[in-house]
Amino acid sequence: MSRTDRLFRLLQALRNLPAPVTAARLAEETGVSERTIYRDIETLRGVGAIIDGTAGFGYVLTEDAALPPLSFSNEEIEALVLGLREVAQIGDPELAEAATTALTKLKARLPEGQGHRLKHAVLSAKRFAEIPAPTVDVPALRRACWDEREVEFAYCDAKGAQTRRRIKPLGITFMDRSNCLLAYCLLRHDFRAFRLDRMMDLQVTDQSFRPHRVPLLRDAKLHFATH
Structure with missing residues (x-):
């Protein structure tokens, strides 16, 4: 197999397999060694493909410079x-x-x-229940997720109890008529969902948790699926 064919097969595997995908799974799919996968991942990154993750945690293809413009059905x-x-x-x-x-x-x-x-699309979306407005800087929170930086904030739960939290932010999702931050809480030592309208005094720290966001996201999905 030529190097070009090998890189093409690796890109196809990254596009098609459920993310994050481990080097072992990529090696199985493409028929090469894990060491070759590590080298080829760096080669693809060098030519413009944005691949999140690292060895031991799994990879996610987030932007593929090799794909031409697409038309849509x-x-x-x-x-x-x-x-x-x-x-x-x-x-x-x-x-x-x-x-x-x-x-x-x-x-x-x-x-x-x-x-x-x-x-003139025939589908649209309309929600009649008002979504509570966030009480923190949401763009800063999104950047903290992407940059994999721990954040601190004050939080008031549904019973009115107030705590100070330090967390590893993983993503923001719409849950039960509110926008929530999915995170690993360093106070509770577990995954938690925090409503954005109950968060205050957001502070983005210099503490990085890279490259753990991808595996934490995988574990968070399992946690919330079973709780």
Whole structure:
């Protein structure tokens, strides 16, 4: 197998296998050694592919410079419109504006026929229950997730009890009519979901937990699926 063919097969495996995918699983899928996988991951990163993760924790392909511009099926266009309109409904103000802007940019880059279908998509999203406004800087919280930096904040739970938390932020999700931060709590030594409208006095620290976000996310999904 040529090196080019090997790299192409590795990219295909990263696209198709459930993320994060370990080097051992990639080696099994592509028929090479784990040592070769490590080298090829660095090669792909060197030519522009953004691959999160590291040896022992698993890899996630987040941006693939090798993929050409894509056209979309009618159903894919409807799904994109529905998803972005939903974000505009439930996201914090900056994210909601970004969803609207993304729709405009997407329409401008599509072929004329598909751009027309996107503009006149038949699916939409509307929520009548008001979502509580966040009481922290959500863009700063998102950056802390991406940068894998621990954060501190004051938190008031549903019973009114107040605590000071230091956590490893993993992601933000919509749960039960509110936006929540999924995190590993260093006070409780377990995974927790914190409502953004009950958080105050957010402070992003210099303490990094890289490269543990990917494996922590995997464990968090198992935790919340069973609790």
